[in-house]
Amino acid sequence: MRILLVKPQAHLKTVLGLQRFQCLEPLEFGYLAAAIAPEHEVRVLDLRLYRFAEAAFERELARFKPDLVGFTAYSHESGRMKRLAGTVRRLMAKTRIVVGGHHATVAPADCNIPDIDYIVRGEGSGPFGALVVALAKGEEPEGINNLLFTGDRFDEQAAKVWPRYPDPRTIPIPRRDLWDSRAYYCVWVCENPRDWQVLYPRVAMARTSYGCKMTCSFCIVPFLSGTTHMPRVADVVAEDLSRISVDHVYFADDENFIDEQYGFELADAIEKRGIKKRYFAWARATTILRYPDLMRRWKEIGLDGVFVGFEFTTNQELKAVRKGGTVSHNERAHETLRKLGIACHAAFMVRPEYGHAEFDHLRHYVNALPPVQCSFTVCTPSPGTADYDAARPSFWAGDAYDLHDCMHPLTPTTLPLREFSELFARQVREASRRNPLRVERHPIRPWELARAINAERRYDQAFRELYRDFPRELWDWPGRRLALSA
Numbered sequence: 134m135r136i137l138l139v140k141p142q143a144h145l146k147t148v149l150g151l152q153r154f155q156c157l158e159p160l161e162f163g164y165l166a167a168a169i170a171p172e173h174e175v176r177v178l179d180l181r182l183y184r185f186a187e188a189a190f191e192r193e194l195a196r197f198k199p200d201l202v203g204f205t206a207y208s209h210e211s212g213r214m215k216r217l218a219g220t221v222r223r224l225m226a227k228t229r230i231v232v233g234g235h236h237a238t239v240a241p242a243d244c245n246i247p248d249i250d251y252i253v254r255g256e257g258s259g260p261f262g263a264l265v266v267a268l269a270k271g272e273e274p275e276g277i278n279n280l281l282f283t284g285d286r287f288d289e290q291a292a293k294v295w296p297r298y299p300d301p302r303t304i305p306i307p308r309r310d311l312w313d314s315r316a317y318y319c320v321w322v323c324e325n326p327r328d329w330q331v332l333y334p335r336v337a338m339a340r341t342s343y344g345c346k347m348t349c350s351f352c353i354v355p356f357l358s359g360t361t362h363m364p365r366v367a368d369v370v371a372e373d374l375s376r377i378s379v380d381h382v383y384f385a386d387d388e389n390f391i392d393e394q395y396g397f398e399l400a401d402a403i404e405k406r407g408i409k410k411r412y413f414a415w416a417r418a419t420t421i422l423r424y425p426d427l428m429r430r431w432k433e434i435g436l437d438g439v440f441v442g443f444e445f446t447t448n449q450e451l452k453a454v455r456k457g458g459t460v461s462h463n464e465r466a467h468e469t470l471r472k473l474g475i476a477c478h479a480a481f482m483v484r485p486e487y488g489h490a491e492f493d494h495l496r497h498y499v500n501a502l503p504p505v506q507c508s509f510t511v512c513t514p515s516p517g518t519a520d521y522d523a524a525r526p527s528f529w530a531g532d533a534y535d536l537h538d539c540m541h542p543l544t545p546t547t548l549p550l551r552e553f554s555e556l557f558a559r560q561v562r563e564a565s566r567r568n569p570l571r572v573e574r575h576p577i578r579p580w581e582l583a584r585a586i587n588a589e590r591r592y593d594q595a596f597r598e599l600y601r602d603f604p605r606e607l608w609d610w611p612g613r614r615l616a617l618s619a
């Protein structure tokens with residue numbers, strides 16, 4: 134069979150702006166391709182890399198003539214994904230269409246449309262492998278776990294049950310030969326940057342585990358993982374890493390170090406194979422404080438930076454989302470990382486209810502932090518959860534999935550939306566001055582500097598103009614509504 138795996142291009146400027154700083158491999162397709170027999174011909178089409186994505190898609194359909202097209206999508210890409218599925222249906226009536234990935238997992242009912250044949254939820258290697266076996270024999274894929282049919286056979290009950298991750302021993306080592314690794318990059322932050330350090334190295338992605346043991350209320354991971362952390366076999370991960378050609382690896386785990394024993398085991402396996410790479414990982418503040426020796430060990434084998442969910446700047450807010458940590462945990466974890474020479478990426482959230490006082494508080498707090506790379510999102514309930522369903526009646530814009538990038542407020546803001554966008558943009562802009570790469574003022578190669586300045590300009594503009602993604606009548610909400618009622 135000829136199989137085409139497609140990652141859509143985002144439409145939101147916020148996401149496109151982020152992509153100027155980091156664009157990471159479509160690793161999901163490496164897993165899927167590794168799960169099927171080698172006689173099938175597989176191609177990956179990453180539409181994020183094309184200026185005219187739809188034209189590139191149609192060109193590839195005409196050239197490759199796939200028997201099966203598989204789409205992946207986050208929720209904000211779901212509209213585009215469905216449109217592309219419609220194009221396949223229109224141009225190639227016999228081609229089968231399957232969707233998987235995060236949106237299909239959390240919102241399968243939204244994928245139940247005539248232009249899609251099958252919906253795969255959760256980890257895809259097993260169901261995708263079985264689907265290809267069935268289709269190659271000319272049969273329908275009956276009785277495959279986590280695979281749903283669309284149309285009359287759409288199983289509403291099955292769509293309501295969360296898929297469970299399979300035993301990590303059953304998933305293959307991903308294929309990495311299906312895309313050009315030169316296309317993927319990430320601005321690489323480290324605590325002690327060197328002069329002329331490469332700002333945008335080529336970056337590969339890898340996953341060492343899935344899941345997290347915590348139950349933070351804003352996060353989808355507890356639903357996906359059933360609050361368990363499931364590591365892959367350490368030697369298998371080391372083998373996977375040894376096949377990566379580039380020097381920098383961005384992990385796609387939910388939490389890399391929550392299992393201390395596994396963390397040490399994996400570090401030993403990596404060292405034993407003589408793998409020398411730089412790593413960026415994900416950890417909770419409480420994990421960093423609990424296992425500083427593990428962080429030290431990973432620093433020895435190449436850990437440069439860690440993404441830490443600081444979330445909020447008050448204990449009250451942290452408690453309200455069941456973070457299981459405090460502002461002091463965040464600050465001490467930051468200090469621990471800095472002492473070890475590991476850069477901290479602190480991720481904060483703002484809420485749609487934020488007014489001037491809250492934005493001021495956040496700005497002053499972040500401006501007083503030691504050097505840190507920061508990112509900001511809007512606390513948004515995840516599709517597929519009870520919180521999302523409860524918030525749905527108050528969503529204020531048409532298709533909430535299309536705006537679900539955790540940067541667009543889905544429920545009405547207290548401040549006029551235009552002002553909210555301006556303050557949000559200001560927060561992102563000012564915090565970027567705390568970045569270790571900025572604070573330490575090391576010389577950067579001029580063409581990379583120009584690229585970063587341009588990226589920052591576009592990112593800032595995307596936040597300032599975020600209100601434009603909403604219907605016009607909401608732009609000056611609630612100011613305009615109040616003016617009208619007066």
Ligand code: B12
Binds near residue numbers: 205357
């Ligand atoms: C790594 C990561 C990133 C990376 C990018 C990864 C990439 N390749 O581009 C970075 C940090 C850049 C990033 C950015 C963003 N991310 Co992100 N990210 C993740 C994270 C932690 C892991 C995703 C991953 O790569 N996993 C590893 C791969 C191998 O697994 P997978 O994608 O799940 O694929 C498997 C299955 O889903 C399935 N599958 C996938 N596709 C398909 C297709 C078919 C046909 C089939 C059969 C199966 C299948 O099989 C795959 C193999 O097992 C998840 C959290 C999570 N637990 O999923 C959030 C997550 C996916 N991100 C999310 C969001 C919102 C974003 C941003 C919009 C956030 C932001 N404001 O910055 C941006 C947008 C990026 C973009 N271009 O669209 C949300 C998505 C929510 C939603 N409902 O859509 C998640 C779930 C986190 C959250 N907040 O809840 N992200």
